Amino acid sequence: MLDALGVRWAEQTGADNYNLPGYSNRGSGQRWTYYRIRAEGQNTLVINPGAGPDQNLAAKAPIIHLASRPNEAVGIVDMDSAYAPHARVRRGIALFDHRRQVMIQDEIQADDPAEVWWFMHTKASVHIDADGRTATLQRGGKQLMARILSPSDAVFEVMPARPLPTSPDPPGQNPNTEFRKLAIHLQDVTETTLAVQFLPVKDSELAPIQPVVVPLSEWMEAETDIWPVFPRVILSMDSPRASERVAGTVPVELRLETPAEIEVSDVTVTFANQLIFEGTHMPDQLHVDTRPLSDGSHGLGVRITLKDGGEVFQEFPIRVNNHWHMTDAFQPPITGWLGTFDFSQTFAASDGWGYATEQRDGFFDDNDRRVRTGPGTEYLIWESHNLERYQLSVYAPTVDIEKTLRIDISPDADSWHEHPYEISVKDRNSEGRFHLVVTGQLPENTANWFRVTLRQSDLPYEEIQLGELQLWGRNW
Numbered sequence: 018m019l020d021a022l023g024v025r026w027a028e029q030t031g032a033d034n035y036n037l038p039g040y041s042n043r044g045s046g047q048r049w050t051y052y053r054i055r056a057e058g059q060n061t062l063v064i065n066p067g068a069g070p071d072q073n074l075a076a077k078a079p080i081i082h083l084a085s086r087p088n089e090a091v092g093i094v095d096m097d098s099a100y101a102p103h104a105r106v107r108r109g110i111a112l113f114d115h116r117r118q119v120m121i122q123d124e125i126q127a128d129d130p131a132e133v134w135w136f137m138h139t140k141a142s143v144h145i146d147a148d149g150r151t152a153t154l155q156r157g158g159k160q161l162m163a164r165i166l167s168p169s170d171a172v173f174e175v176m177p178a179r180p181l182p183t184s185p186d187p188p189g190q191n192p193n194t195e196f197r198k199l200a201i202h203l204q205d206v207t208e209t210t211l212a213v214q215f216l217p218v219k220d221s222e223l224a225p226i227q228p229v230v231v232p233l234s235e236w237m238e239a240e241t242d243i244w245p246v247f248p249r250v251i252l253s254m255d256s257p258r259a260s261e262r263v264a265g266t267v268p269v270e271l272r273l274e275t276p277a278e279i280e281v282s283d284v285t286v287t288f289a290n291q292l293i294f295e296g297t298h299m300p301d302q303l304h305v306d307t308r309p310l311s312d313g314s315h316g317l318g319v320r321i322t323l324k325d326g327g328e329v330f331q332e333f334p335i336r337v338n339n340h341w342h343m344t345d346a347f348q349p350p351i352t353g354w355l356g357t358f359d360f361s362q363t364f365a366a367s368d369g370w371g372y373a374t375e376q377r378d379g380f381f382d383d384n385d386r387r388v389r390t391g392p393g394t395e396y397l398i399w400e401s402h403n404l405e406r407y408q409l410s411v412y413a414p415t416v417d418i419e420k421t422l423r424i425d426i427s428p429d430a431d432s433w434h435e436h437p438y439e440i441s442v443k444d445r446n447s448e449g450r451f452h453l454v455v456t457g458q459l460p461e462n463t464a465n466w467f468r469v470t471l472r473q474s475d476l477p478y479e480e481i482q483l484g485e486l487q488l489w490g491r492n493w
Contacts, residue, residue: 018060019119019137021217022159027060027137030178033191049074050185052193057181062096062123063134064103066183072099081107082237089113089242093233104131104206109233113244114224119215120166124233126208134181135201135211137163143175143199144316144332151330152199160218162330163199167212167230176200218331221253225279226327248276252319254333262338265493269303269335271319283322288335289315307337308493338492345399345486348385349374362486364430364466365398373482380412380482381444381452387483389471396470397483398430403491404464409455410484413476416440416451421474421481424457426464433468452484461491 019027030053033040039047040054049070052058056071063071076099083092089112096106104127111120125133141156149172154161165171178193180186203209212230216223224247231243256270257263275281286294288305305317314334321329345362349372352358373386380386389395401407404426411418418440425433436457444452467488471481 019215021119021161021215022219024141024157024159024161026139026141026154026156026161026215028139029060030058030138030191030193030196034189037187037189046070047187050187052178052180052184052186052190055180055184056099057134057136057184058138058178060137062100062106062108062125063136063181064100064106064125064127064131066132066134066181068183068185071184073101076101082233084236084239086242088115088246089244090116091236091243093236103127104133107233109236111236111243113228113242114247117217118224118228118247120212120228121215122210122212122230122233124210125206127206130205130207133203133206133209133211135203135213137199138178138196139199140195140197143197145173145175146330149173153332154199162216162218162223164214164216164227165201165212166214166227167210168203171201171203171211174200174202221251221331222249223252223329223331224248225250225321225323225329226325248279250275250279250321250329252321252329252331254317257335259334260336262336264307264337264339264491267305267307267335269305269317271299271303273299273321279327280324281321282324283320285320287316287318287320305335307335307339310337310339312337312339340405341402341490341492343399343401343488346385347372347387347483347485362399363397364400367395367397369393369395370397379446379448379450380484381446383410383412383484385485386412389478389481392473392478394470394472396468399467399486399488400465401426401467401488401490402465403462403493404459404467404488405491406458406489407456407467408487409469410443410486411453411455412482412484413451413453414449414480415476416442416453418453418476418481421472421476422455423470423472424455425468425470426459427466427468428463430466433466436464450480 033051033053039045042048057063078094078096081093081095091111093109100106104125107124109122141154144153150165152163152173176198178196178198226247228244251274253272255272284296294300314336316332317335318332348360350357350359369390371388371390373388374384424436424438426436427433438455438457441454443454
């Protein structure tokens with residue numbers, strides 16, 4: 018298991034249902050068919066997977082080396098008997114760089130080409146960089162970066178915490194939906210060193226220089242620190258803030274602080290997987306255009322290449338909120354001992370309006386409606402910045418309501434212009450009353466105010482009632 022920054026990043030899935038057939042019988046072959054019991058359900062290696070047990074059941078894994086110094090602590094486990102006869106394996110675990118980083122290093126030797134899986138179970142969300150060699154884990158507002166140091170052709174992938182296709186999958190097991198696993202898959206391995214670096218990201222502070230992969234034999238011989246203390250850089254996004262919702266064209270402020278011994282050679286910035294900046298220094302001014310994007314979180318990725326070959330990559334979430342949506346259900350106000358609560362979304366309304374809450378069955382189960390209290394002309398106004406479209410429910414004894422219902426839009430709540438709408442029939446009840454849906458689309462930047470008017474007409478005023486209104490618009 019791996020803990021950092023108060024977060025558990027790599028963890029065990031735990032016990033499964035003890036009532037599963039053969040689960041508690043260590044001498045039963047059936048026990049070793051369950052995912053949570055098998056090696057593939059742990060944070061370890063699986064070599065040449067198949068339907069049988071994926072480690073030798075009688076294996077012993079002695080710790081053959083331990084060393085502890087103020088800045089480092091290392092240990093090596095001999096796992097040969099666990100993977101015999103497929104391969105000889107030693108796993109090294111190191112805390113280094115003032116014990117601020119972790120390295121997991123597996124040295125594998127096989128007589129015949131072998132298939133190797135490396136697994137790490139986590140509840141964190143995982144984002145894999147474009148080249149597949151860096152993964153960013155996020156959980157509880159904290160970040161951990163995982164980087165493959167060796168071999169050069171290995172890449173990360175994210176898999177469900179489920180059996181491999183070649184593994185048994187008996188019914189009744191825990192589906193492990195709260196877990197995912199970070200995985201590395203190697204083929205035709207005869208001799209390799211699989212090394213993964215884990216770097217907790219604290220206060221936007223990163224160690225860009227990759228540690229050298231040192232053979233485990235040299236770990237055992239070392240009398241002083243194996244790795245130096247690595248210089249840190251601080252890469253942060255000062256604006257927009259992480260909690261801020263943005264829309265349209267947004268200025269971005271990035272900050273890079275480097276010690277004197279670190280020199281930058283290249284900087285690239287991507288937003289929503291599109292390159293938006295490339296240069297030899299941090300951009301003085303940077304804007305991102307959110308308008309083509311869906312609402313939600315989109316990544317701003319900053320990659321900094323150093324002259325000595327090191328690299329910094331950090332992805333910052335930008336929360337896009339390009340669109341707004343408002344629903345006015347025409348719920349009547351409620352009066353209680355704390356006062357009156359008015360649920361209306363209107364900005365202004367004429368005086369001749371009331372609420373209809375009865376005859377629910379006759380109005381298609383809608384018991385929240387607005388209705389005129391007399392035959393005169395009455396209006397309702399909503400503020401609707403950059404309105405794009407609208408939808409209004411109208412209950413009427415006929416579909417011919419154009420002479421009664423008028424819809425207007427305005428840029429400034431002063432000059433109003435009638436807007437044409439479409440009418441569709443959603444339903445008709447046994448009393449002959451129609452549930453009509455009135456909709457309209459608007460061109461860009463033409464409406465900041467929306468007005469519904471019921472005019473005096475030949476239709477009985479109490480028979481024309483308004484149901485739910487929905488408005489959609491842009492925030493830019």
